[in-house]
């Protein structure tokens with residue numbers, strides 16, 4: 001019993017410290033900390049605030065990106081590899097194991113495309129959209145991100161519906177992703 005209590009207390013202390021650090025990550029403190037936990041959090045806040053300010057792309061609120069050195073084309077290929085097996089799985093929706101497989105694959109597609117959003121500035125303006133954007137790369141990249149996020153929303157919803165086991169929604173969201181991909185490629189991808 002005593003042992004359990006010690007364990008619980010130390011876990012609580014760790015938990016509280018963790019919470020203080022999380023707060024520090026979110027909102028650097030501006031007032032002088034009053035106790036040792038807050039002091040540690042204050043030091044941590046200083047440590048994260050400097051590099052994140054230096055690396056932020058558009059605002060000083062962005063955290064350090066783990067996607068910064070990824071390749072847009074590779075992420076698209078990965079999304080393609082994760083979407084492909086779903087085609088056959090759509091015929092097996094009454095099987096819960098297959099639905100689980102779809103949920104995992106859809107989640108991977110979400111991750112791949114969300115990372116692609118981060119590095120969307122790598123994609124060049126394709127010939128066929130040159131007239132629309134002229135040389136306005138900033139607007140092109142913004143529109144690309146907006147369209148990519150449509151696909152992210154659909155694949156997130158697909159994963160959720162797969163876990164919920166709603167066959168009709170699964171089929172419909174899978175078709176939506178394919179349509180969004182086609183429209184997205186028609187406008188944003190270079191014809192090869």
Ligand code: HEM
Pocket residue numbers: 072073076077079080081083109122123124144145147148151177180181184185188189190
């Ligand atoms: C699940 C949805 C999607 C899948 C599976 C997918 C897959 C792919 C694949 C396989 C490629 C070719 C990569 C290569 O071998 O060169 C590609 C390229 C590309 N995709 Fe997607 N895509 C999806 C959605 C989108 C959306 C919604 C957009 C835009 C809004 C988009 C924009 C692009 C662009 C711009 C490229 C050309 C990349 C480059 O040449 O640098 N994709 N995509």
